Amino acid sequence: MLDDRKLEVLKAIVTDYVASREPVGSKALVERHQLNVSAATVRNDMALLEEEGYITQPHTSAGRIPTDKGYRLFVDKLARIKPLSPAERRAISAFLDGTLDMDDLIARTVRLLAQLTHQVAIVQYPVTQRGQIRHAELVTLSPERVMVIIVTASGRVDQGVVEVGYLDPDAIAELRSQIVGAVIGRAPDDAADALANVLETIRPEYRPMAASIVATTLQLLAAEPTSQVVVAGVPNLAGARFERDLRPLLEALEEQVVLMRLLGEAAGDDVTVRIGEENTADGFQSTSLVASGYGAAGERAASLGVVGPTRMDYPATIASVRAVARYVSRFLMEG
The missing domain is CATH 3.30.450.40 (GAF domain)
Structure with a gap:
């Protein structure tokens, strides 16, 4: 634990360094602050503060500057909040x-x-106003890849690519219709709730492929910032x-x-x-x-x-x- 005098020395170093942007020496502290001790005593206190990690010497023969640890002690115990005028x-x-x-x-x-x-x-x-979903689309990129696109009324566009097995055109058409019906005109949270029930309406043979696409769509809806x-x-x-x-x-x-x-x-x-x-x-x-x-x-x-x-x-x-x-x-x- 530091005694009151060493705390006052640390406080003076922080105050002077913030004001001047220059390392602070013992002579300057004695001249500027009412410490009521000699420069030699201040030097000894500074040496102990440096040993404890509260201040450091950036260059040989320079004064001292506070460390993060020194600033933390200053903020926690020494700083007095300045009331606004x-x-x-x-x-x-x-x-x-x-x-x-x-x-x-x-x-x-x-x-x-x-x-x-x-x-x-x-x-x-x-x-507070999260834009409604204005448009949703599934775009086939290749026989095994499909892109999900979500556009909000604010103009935000989110997209994600899904890697699945063979894309059945009839399955994609059915899923596109179900997703569009679930999300268009709804806020993202409401759209996500409606979309959670879509898989139950998809034919059983299409569900493995549809699960990945629906999961990606839900992720895009969740990406809308709050x-x-x-x-x-x-x-x-x-x-x-x-x-x-x-x-x-x-x-x-x-x-x-x-x-x-x-x-x-x-x-x-x-x-x-x-x-x-x-x-x-x-x-x-x-x-x-x-x-x-x-x-x-x-x-x-x-x-x-x-x-x-x-x-x-x-x-x-x-x-x-x-x-x-x-x-x-x-x-x-x-x-």
């Missing part, structure tokens, strides 16, 4: 007031988060300092599934912070995620948060994410 609260309220609908709310929220935190903002939101993610503030990464190549992070920010997994693992009812290697999603190991759930009437509908370098202003970022999540939740309750 009245002006900041008014700005959030004004930015979100006048929202027209859910899509407009999400667009405003993700821009607001990016502006407040100067990080990459990520907002997940539920898709939530989506929007991102803003990616240019904010340009001025950040990362220990690793930025390319995997930029690629990951374009993947909806990765972002939903990232938020899903982190976000709870209150603000959650994931630092460095605590983020298991590929591309995010050199970043920190500050996330929170939001929703109406105490029910978490989805999640929002920001991603940035581990060298971030955690107290201010946590306060901003928490405040925006509460404003969005209030909007949903009032709506």
